[in-house]
Amino acid sequence: MDFSGGGGGGSSGGGGGGDSHDGSDSQRKSKRYHRHTAHQIQRLEAIFKECPHPDEKTRNHLSRELNLHPRQIKFWFQNRRTQMKAQHERQDNCALRAENDKIRCENIAIREALKNVICPSCGGPPVPEDSYFDEQKLRMENAHLKEELDRLSSIAAKYIGRPISQLPPVQPIHLSSLDLSMASFGGPGLPGPSLDLDLLPGSSMSVVPNMPFPPVMSISDMDKSLMADFASNAMDELIKLLQTNEALWIKSPQSSSDGRGEILNLESYERIFQSPNSQSKNPNVRSEASRDSGVVIMNGVALVDLFMDASKWVELFPTIVARARTIEVISSGMLGGHNGTLQLMYGEMQVLSALVPLRQCYFLRFCQQIEQGSWAVVDVSYEMPHQDSQFPSSSCHAQRLPSGCLIQDMPNGYSKVTWVEHWEVEEKAPIHRLYRDLIQSGAAFGASRWLSTLQRMCERFACLMVAGNSSRDLGGVIPSPEGKRSMMKLAQRMVNNFCSSINPPNGQQWTTLSGMNEFEVRATLHKSMDPGQPSGIVLSAAATIWLPMPPQNVFNFFKDERTRPQWDVLSNQNPVQEVAHIANGSHPGNCISILRAFNTSQNNMLILQESCIDSSGSIVVYCPVDLPAINIAMSGEDPSYIPLLPSGFTISPDGSRADVDGASTSASPGGGGSGGGGGGGSLITVVFQILVSSFPSARMSPESVTTVNNLIANTVHQIKAALNCNNP
Numbered sequence: 001m002d003f004s005g006g007g008g009g010g011s012s013g014g015g016g017g018g019d020s021h022d023g024s025d026s027q028r029k030s031k032r033y034h035r036h037t038a039h040q041i042q043r044l045e046a047i048f049k050e051c052p053h054p055d056e057k058t059r060n061h062l063s064r065e066l067n068l069h070p071r072q073i074k075f076w077f078q079n080r081r082t083q084m085k086a087q088h089e090r091q092d093n094c095a096l097r098a099e100n101d102k103i104r105c106e107n108i109a110i111r112e113a114l115k116n117v118i119c120p121s122c123g124g125p126p127v128p129e130d131s132y133f134d135e136q137k138l139r140m141e142n143a144h145l146k147e148e149l150d151r152l153s154s155i156a157a158k159y160i161g162r163p164i165s166q167l168p169p170v171q172p173i174h175l176s177s178l179d180l181s182m183a184s185f186g187g188p189g190l191p192g193p194s195l196d197l198d199l200l201p202g203s204s205m206s207v208v209p210n211m212p213f214p215p216v217m218s219i220s221d222m223d224k225s226l227m228a229d230f231a232s233n234a235m236d237e238l239i240k241l242l243q244t245n246e247a248l249w250i251k252s253p254q255s256s257s258d259g260r261g262e263i264l265n266l267e268s269y270e271r272i273f274q275s276p277n278s279q280s281k282n283p284n285v286r287s288e289a290s291r292d293s294g295v296v297i298m299n300g301v302a303l304v305d306l307f308m309d310a311s312k313w314v315e316l317f318p319t320i321v322a323r324a325r326t327i328e329v330i331s332s333g334m335l336g337g338h339n340g341t342l343q344l345m346y347g348e349m350q351v352l353s354a355l356v357p358l359r360q361c362y363f364l365r366f367c368q369q370i371e372q373g374s375w376a377v378v379d380v381s382y383e384m385p386h387q388d389s390q391f392p393s394s395s396c397h398a399q400r401l402p403s404g405c406l407i408q409d410m411p412n413g414y415s416k417v418t419w420v421e422h423w424e425v426e427e428k429a430p431i432h433r434l435y436r437d438l439i440q441s442g443a444a445f446g447a448s449r450w451l452s453t454l455q456r457m458c459e460r461f462a463c464l465m466v467a468g469n470s471s472r473d474l475g476g477v478i479p480s481p482e483g484k485r486s487m488m489k490l491a492q493r494m495v496n497n498f499c500s501s502i503n504p505p506n507g508q509q510w511t512t513l514s515g516m517n518e519f520e521v522r523a524t525l526h527k528s529m530d531p532g533q534p535s536g537i538v539l540s541a542a543a544t545i546w547l548p549m550p551p552q553n554v555f556n557f558f559k560d561e562r563t564r565p566q567w568d569v570l571s572n573q574n575p576v577q578e579v580a581h582i583a584n585g586s587h588p589g590n591c592i593s594i595l596r597a598f599n600t601s602q603n604n605m606l607i608l609q610e611s612c613i614d615s616s617g618s619i620v621v622y623c624p625v626d627l628p629a630i631n632i633a634m635s636g637e638d639p640s641y642i643p644l645l646p647s648g649f650t651i652s653p654d655g656s657r658a659d660v661d662g663a664s665t666s667a668s669p670g671g672g673g674s675g676g677g678g679g680g681g682s683l684i685t686v687v688f689q690i691l692v693s694s695f696p697s698a699r700m701s702p703e704s705v706t707t708v709n710n711l712i713a714n715t716v717h718q719i720k721a722a723l724n725c726n727n728p
């Protein structure tokens with residue numbers, strides 16, 4: 001198989017064909033610009049029409065025939081391919097623009113026609129095809145309105161002095177269908193639902209206005225002064241939590257095998273810090289506080305740079321941070337650095353499962369240099385005006401108390417990082433039984449998960465920056481250093497896309513397609529318009545199961561290409577071969593692979609896969625990519641326009657205590673104690689992303705629902721059969 005599709009850059013210049021000097025000779029004279037003759041160009045064009053990617057033998061033959069250096073031949077073909085690709089893109093863009101205009105006109109005409117359609121049976125408007133989904137939309141809207149009514153009633157009762165239910169009844173107001181739709185979907189100044197899409201119930205475009213983040217009011221100078229004081233107090237508390245050991249921290253039952261991991265002694269904490277909430281704390285509020293420390297392969301200044309940039313912070317923690325944005329910089333750092341920088345930010349923290357709601361919050365991030373080579377970064381929740389109304393779909397209210405890390409430079413260029421994570425959470429809905437132990441133990445959003453992810457990602461960045469070849473020779477396919485970096489960037493974009501798909505943006509909600517005895521299949525639709533994704537309507541479907549096996553064993557099963565035919569229903573049980581391998585961490589499971597399936601009709605299609613594992617869990621993400629795209633990435637060219645629609649698996653411990661040897665202490669999730677997974681068990685989330693249609697006006701049909709249900713059900717059953725876990 002040919003992965004030699006072009007070099008990492010160059011020009012057609014570089015000397016005449018008669019130049020015999022070695023390219024590595026430091027004493028050679030600079031070469032003059034060479035213009036190809038008409039005969040040379042005509043001959044090269046003829047060969048290009050037959051073979052745009054000539055191999056080395058062909059390039060050497062042309063070099064002798066045309067009296068050109070082989071490097072000139074290589075660069076000419078590379079530049080010609082780039083020129084041809086640009087021409088095709090311009091033509092495709094023109095065609096797509098014309099098709100888009102045509103479809104838009106047809107859409108407008110259909111809308112106008114639908115306004116006058118009358119049902120011949122009853123004389124009223126016709127029933128839509130997706131009446132089932134419309135009914136589900138109304139049910140969800142009804143639940144949302146009831147929740148909003150309860151919230152407003154509790155606020156009104158404070159001022160009225162008695163429950164609002166005891167007030168005289170008010171005559172109902174009859175709304176027209178138009179009024180109802182406006183009341184359901186928005187408010188003053190908010191746009192209504194998208195008319196171009198008929199999405200699954202609860203999706204953002206059918207319920208929530210399409211905004212990237214909740215809006216924020218302007219911040220006055222007085223507010224900024226209050227924020228600065230609030231952040232300074234939070235920094236003082238964090239430093240005490242980081243540096244105090246006696247009576248404040250105790251060993252965590254979920255600590256890692258090397259003894260790391262501590263939880264906060266809440267009685268000592270309230271006594272030392274005199275928490276203002278200790279006297280009137282809501283009994284429904286649960287505290288999660290943990291601390292962990294370890295060595296990170298990155299210096300302190302570089303880490304601080306990543307933390308203080310919201311987009312880089314998301315890339316650093318793709319499995320934890322779903323989305324983040326800096327709302328406003330309240331105070332800039334001193335002398336152009338980050339010391340003293342204070343930012344108001346918005347973030348969404350996640351567990352990689354559709355069964356666990358996001359934790360949404362506004363928070364202040366304050367960075368301070370403690371001493372030379374020592375930095376502290378603190379995050380603390382900050383209540384914004386109208387915050388509750390901006391998170392109407394959240395099923396939990398999470399407040400982040402002073403949390404963050406202390407970064408201390410080490411002589412070898414590494415850093416020692418001590419991390420504290422402190423949450424107060426009020427669950428508005430019961431935690432799903434599968435994740436009850438993991439969340440209530442604090443491990444789901446705890447310090448150890450943040451630190452282990454940071455260590456793994458910093459190892460990945462180190463591998464990305466190292467120019468040496470860390471790839472394995474599999475049949476002679478080894479990418480160049482530029483090709484390796486390009487492949488790692490492509491795989492990282494694939495992983496980021498996969499993680500963000502599990503918790504959709506804009507308050508989008510999952511819809512349960514089927515609730516089987518063993519697992520639920522949930523799905524959501526969204527319009528894909530990013531340049532790095534296929535354009536159209538994408539269906540994301542997910543299901544989570546529990547297996548009585550250690551997470552490491554499950555990860556090894558999914559990662560091994562030899563066992564892939566046992567679970568990959570789309571490969572029709574065809575064998576798979578790894579044809580390229582790039583290591584991106586010290587653990588052998590952290591790697592990027594290119595897989596080729598045998599005995600398939602699509603010989604031009606490969607599978608790009610990245611597997612990641614640390615002490616908090618693991619993921620295996622894969623995506624079909626055609627051979628020319630892989631060649632482009634392998635040659636070191638920019639892979640940002642290659643479309644990716646990844647699927648994969650997330651694997652995490654079930655959160656229960658296990659014996660030292662990993663033996664299970666309970667039989668199944670919810671089998672005893674506080675509920676949740678059995679000790680030593682694993683929670684596996686299966687995620688598929690499918691391009692339902694390339695047309696923006698596509699609808700979700702019952703046939704598509706059946707197909708998705710069958711796809712996930714068959715995958716789950718094959719996984720259980722292969723791992724001998726069919727018993728409930």
